[in-house]
Amino acid sequence: MVVSEITGTFSGSIERIESELHMKEKIRRGFWKHLLPLPGSLLEKGADRARKAIKTELAFMTEEHRRVHHFVVGQLPAVCEPMAPVLIAEGVDLPVERVVTILDELEERMTFLFRNREGSVVWAYPVTVEATPHHLTFSTGELIYAA
Numbered sequence: 001m002v003v004s005e006i007t008g009t010f011s012g013s014i015e016r017i018e019s020e021l022h023m024k025e026k027i028r029r030g031f032w033k034h035l036l037p038l039p040g041s042l043l044e045k046g047a048d049r050a051r052k053a054i055k056t057e058l059a060f061m062t063e064e065h066r067r068v069h070h071f072v073v074g075q076l077p078a079v080c081e082p083m084a085p086v087l088i089a090e091g092v093d094l095p096v097e098r099v100v101t102i103l104d105e106l107e108e109r110m111t112f113l114f115r116n117r118e119g120s121v122v123w124a125y126p127v128t129v130e131a132t133p134h135h136l137t138f139s140t141g142e143l144i145y146a147a
Contacts (some may be wrong), residue, residue, distance in 0.1 A: 026040075067092045067094075082121060082123045
């Protein structure tokens with residue numbers, strides 16, 4: 001019964017079932033028409049490199065950077081329009097000049113947010129007020145687009 005729940009309607013040998021269950025632990029690399037097995041250590045090395053790169057990329061962020069970014073992400077779905085630095089400054093209790101500097105730094109990284117020509121935030125990953133093919137509806141009823 002447990003095997004049928006895990007593998008669906010599979011009707012094969014125990015060896016094939018075990019092989020199927022362990023498939024998630026295998027790494028394969030596509031080369032032309034073939035999938036070649038790779039050692040698991042490559043995955044671990046890649047994951048370690050990715051963790052270090054992310055940590056390096058985020059090293060510039062202070063607590064204020066996080067507050068600004070989290071505030072914008074949390075409020076964009078509620079306001080459904082670009083957020084001006086003044087509104088953000090009021091929400092995070094920081095001077096407008098400091099918020100503009102933080103927005104500059106976040107936008108410079110091209111990861112966290114983007115502003116329109118007027119300087120208002122139009123998207124803060126993962127949400128945007130600009131139309132995209134990806135619609136989000138929150139449990140609170142707010143509608144917004146995915147960045």
